[in-house]
């Protein structure tokens with residue numbers, strides 16, 4: 171990874187010095203070994219802080235939203251999951267391709283900084299520090315799907331059958347059992363909205379959950395409002411979620427959001443596919459549920 175860090179620094183310095191980009195998004199080292207932060211470099215000097223290591227886990231495509239207004243050109247580093255996020259933003263008309271210079275890195279998998287912190291402080295036992303983050307144990311696209319330059323050697327998908335089995339287990343429940351499962355799961359939600367903030371697909375300028383007039387969803391932590399939050403979120407993600415796993419990674423109470431996202435992706439693929447969100451960039455491409463076809467399924471969805 172050291173070699174990749176050096177190459178990214180060289181590319182970022184060149185682009186910033188030549189004025190090809192105004193900002194370059196990458197990562198820098200934080201105060202602890204397990205803390206690697208996103209960095210917005212604005213000069214070749216800033217670019218010297220860039221690192222790419224096993225904790226460069228944040229999906230940088232989400233940080234592009236801070237620059238969507240205006241005309242600045244942005245360079246950034248993307249792993250496989252981040253690159254799918256770029257396609258999400260291009261399809262959602264949040265960015266135009268000509269404003270981006272994309273440096274792709276074939277990703278060997280990252281470690282979870284939160285887990286590392288808990289292990290270091292003794293809060294978590296029975297987990298090895300060198301284990302991959304959960305999202306990286308279920309990654310079908312470790313290699314960037316869109317880029318201007320590509321670094322690193324091609325990686326094999328890292329997909330465990332565990333999540334598929336969990337989705338099937340929920341599908342096989344009776345409606346009452348399933349309702350009970352989700353009721354219990356979402357009762358833990360503290361409505362911190364970290365999952366929304368970390369999500370590249372949550373890119374509406376005014377979020378329904380922030381609106382006060384009318385207030386569509388109450389702000390209390392109770393069964394109805396929590397279920398409503400997760401139901402609306404699921405509908406907004408159907409056919410749009412790029413399965414980057416960031417929502418689940420940042421959830422402070424370990425709600426298994428990727429189970430729901432996987433079920434949504436599975437159903438959209440079966441009913442309206444073949445389709446996987448954010449794996450191929452096409453000019454004017456749209457998510458599966460944003461287009462209508464006479465052949466679309468009329469069968470039950472979700």
Ligand code: SF4
Pocket residue numbers: 227249250251252277278279280305306307308309310311312313328414415
């Ligand atoms: S989800 Fe895939 S591409 Fe993203 S950090 Fe993990 S292994 Fe890398």
Ligand code: SF4
Pocket residue numbers: 358359360361362363364365366417420421422423424425
């Ligand atoms: S991050 Fe977790 S606790 Fe926070 S709103 Fe999302 S699901 Fe709820």
Ligand code: SF4
Pocket residue numbers: 365368369370371372407410411412413414415416417418431
């Ligand atoms: S819902 Fe979760 S997995 Fe899907 S794009 Fe958003 S953060 Fe990534």
